[in-house]
Amino acid sequence: MVTKHAQRRMKQRCGVGKSSVKRLAKKVYDFGMTHSETSGNLKKWVDGLYFYNQTANQIRLYGDKAYIFHNQVLITVVQIPHNLVRFVKRKDGG
Numbered sequence: 001m002v003t004k005h006a007q008r009r010m011k012q013r014c015g016v017g018k019s020s021v022k023r024l025a026k027k028v029y030d031f032g033m034t035h036s037e038t039s040g041n042l043k044k045w046v047d048g049l050y051f052y053n054q055t056a057n058q059i060r061l062y063g064d065k066a067y068i069f070h071n072q073v074l075i076t077v078v079q080i081p082h083n084l085v086r087f088v089k090r091k092d093g094g
Contacts, residue, residue: 006074013077014065025074028067031091032060042087049078061088 002010002025010016016024035046038061049059049066053076058069064085068075080088 001072002074003076006076009077013079025067028060028062029058029069029072029074032062032067033088033091035059037089038087040087042084045081045084063088 002021006025007018007021010021010024011018014024035043035050035058038046042061046059046061046066049068050056053068055070056068056075057071060067060069061080064080066078066080068078
């Protein structure tokens with residue numbers, strides 16, 4: 001499920017149309033890099049996202065964006081800092 005705010009952010013920051021929002025959100029949830037898979041400065045940055053977004057209990061990193069979920073509901077999308085994007089590992093399906 002995707003909130004209206006997340007739909008706007010995906011359109012704005014990812015260039016995704018309305019019809020592709022749920023499909024991309026599912027792909028990110030299934031194949032995105034989880035918090036436990038991060039290390040170093042990337043882990044510190046994700047930790048900061050957890051503390052800033054009190055309702056977030058799952059953050060997935062996919063491409064150059066961080067997708068913030070509460071359970072399985074996508075709340076928002078934020079840009080990963082350019083110096084950390086290279087540490088995001090790619091999984092199958094992406």
